[in-house]
Amino acid sequence: MNSKHTNRNKVALIGCGMVGASFAYSFLQRGLANELVLLDKDFSRAEGEAMDLNHGLPFLKPMTVRAGSYEDIKDASVIVITAGANQGPGDTRLDLLGKNAAVFEDIMANLKGINSEAVIIIATNPVDILTQLSVNILGEVSGHVIGSGTILDTARFRTLLGSHYNVDPRSVHAYIVGEHGDSELALWSTADIGGVPLKDFVGANGQGYDEKKLHGILEQTRNAAYEIIKRKKASYYAIGLGLLSVVEAVLRDQHTVMTVSSPLNGQYGVSGIANSLPSIVGRKGIESVLEVPMNDDEKEKFQASSQILKDRLAQLS
Numbered sequence: 001m002n003s004k005h006t007n008r009n010k011v012a013l014i015g016c017g018m019v020g021a022s023f024a025y026s027f028l029q030r031g032l033a034n035e036l037v038l039l040d041k042d043f044s045r046a047e048g049e050a051m052d053l054n055h056g057l058p059f060l061k062p063m064t065v066r067a068g069s070y071e072d073i074k075d076a077s078v079i080v081i082t083a084g085a086n087q088g089p090g091d092t093r094l095d096l097l098g099k100n101a102a103v104f105e106d107i108m109a110n111l112k113g114i115n116s117e118a119v120i121i122i123a124t125n126p127v128d129i130l131t132q133l134s135v136n137i138l139g140e141v142s143g144h145v146i147g148s149g150t151i152l153d154t155a156r157f158r159t160l161l162g163s164h165y166n167v168d169p170r171s172v173h174a175y176i177v178g179e180h181g182d183s184e185l186a187l188w189s190t191a192d193i194g195g196v197p198l199k200d201f202v203g204a205n206g207q208g209y210d211e212k213k214l215h216g217i218l219e220q221t222r223n224a225a226y227e228i229i230k231r232k233k234a235s236y237y238a239i240g241l242g243l244l245s246v247v248e249a250v251l252r253d254q255h256t257v258m259t260v261s262s263p264l265n266g267q268y269g270v271s272g273i274a275n276s277l278p279s280i281v282g283r284k285g286i287e288s289v290l291e292v293p294m295n296d297d298e299k300e301k302f303q304a305s306s307q308i309l310k311d312r313l314a315q316l317s
Contacts, residue, residue, distance in 0.1 A: 006117050009034035011247065012073035014107060015083030016040040016049045019123055022240025023080060024065075028053055030244060031061035032251050037068040037076065040083070070110045076118050078247055081107060084124040089229055093125040093181040094312055101316055104130050108137040116141065119250050119285040123148045123243055127180050128261045129313050131274040135263050143285035147261030149276030150176045151242040153184055154259045157221045164217060165203030167193055174198070175259055175292070176221060177276050178305035184276075185301040186218050190293055246281060253283035262286045264306070268299055273310040275302075 131147030162169030
């Protein structure tokens with residue numbers, strides 16, 4: 001990335017719905033940049049969010065928060081995109097593709113002419129397909145386009161495993177990979193707690209390996225969004241914090257391993273579609289996609305998940 005054309009202290013947010021607002025609220029509290037520019041098709045909504053956020057600044061570190069246009073983000077170093085239709089009761093993430101593909105074609109056309117050097121972080125669903133679509137529109141921008149992928153699914157999975165074993169979820173090392181959606185899978189074969197393989201671990205509560213209960217945890221992970229939407233119509237706080245973690249990894253050049261989504265180029269025999277795998281994230285975006293060990297069953301499920309996404313992307317043509 002050419003630092004002459006981007007401002008390391010400016011971040012932009014496109015889409016000021018509940019996910020975007022949750023990200024913006026957490027971003028202010030972390031104090032990662034000097035300026036946050038909000039864009040929304042409803043400019044008044046962006047203005048209102050900027051006003052509300054600004055009124056909290058006396059309690060935080062100094063920052064400029066304002067509503068703006070594409071011209072105002074031509075030098076932003078990171079652009080977070082949450083714009084588009086949200087998942088409603090009964091909707092799968094793939095059901096949103098028709099609506100949100102058109103939204104993204106417009107956004108990427110604007111960004112291509114304004115800022116082609118920023119790291120772009122996408123949360124809008126179906127995130128894997130929209131990540132690939134964005135790369136197709138922007139052209140070769142290796143690593144600059146990052147889908148939030150399964151960062152939230154992995155967090156949910158670790159939280160549920162931590163509760164099951166009565167351990168801090170930060171001590172749980174287990175990944176959800178594949179589609180951020182119904183075909184996602186758990187990498188059970190490499191999961192561990194504190195370095196102890198899951199099959200050998202016994203929790204502080206005496207809980208050992210119980211295949212039936214662990215399968216139930218995976219199902220809870222897959223269905224978490226449906227359950228939250230059924231109760232409160234939308235899910236936004238946790239993904240807002242997840243987006244914050246990705247932005248922080250970029251701005252602070254942390255080289256953090258995260259299960260984000262990016263176009264694959266032969267990993268596990270998959271090419272031509274974005275999907276989630278543990279990846280190293282730093283100042284230039286995705287620095288490396290890791291090929292973590294998978295057993296044959298996991299590899300087959302990952303390939304099947306990728307094919308589902310690839311087939312849906314082809315339907316847009």
